[in-house]
Amino acid sequence: MAFSSRSMPSGHLRQASFAGASAGMSLQARVHEKREELENLKQLRDLSAAVASQMEALEGKLSTLSDGTEAIATVMANWHNVLRAINMASTKLPRAPTETEDSSVALPQMLVRIPTEHAPTLQAQAEEAAAAAAALEEEDEAS
DSSP states (O other), rough: OHHHHHHHHHHHHHHHHHHHHHHHHHHHHHHHHHHHHHHHHHHHHHHHHHHHHHHHHHHHHHHHHHHHHHHHHHHHHHHHHHHHHHHHHHHSSSOOTTTSSSTSSOOOOOOOOOOGGHHHHHHHHHHHHHHHHHHHHHHHHHH
């Protein structure tokens, strides 16, 4: 009966097959969990890449904004100098003489901006006006 002492009891075989089946189910559950985790990690990677690209775009926009702000700051800083120069120039300009003052004080020439597209017409008008003024002066000197 050595053979019977060597044989395994039937209860032991059932426990072994149940343990193997539960280990297989446990392994399958872990594989399923790991696949879900992998999918979640892929989604996280894709979302992280999208956030990184949006941050790069934002960095470019902020750089442009910074450059524009510097340009505006430069213009604003120059306005103080421009206004100061205008003020200094206006205080140094001689004013027109009143009736009681001597009119021999020379006034500075006026600065007038004339569009260049009308320059030939305006030049002809200016020459006519100069000729008329010269004629009036000659008449005044003659009389």
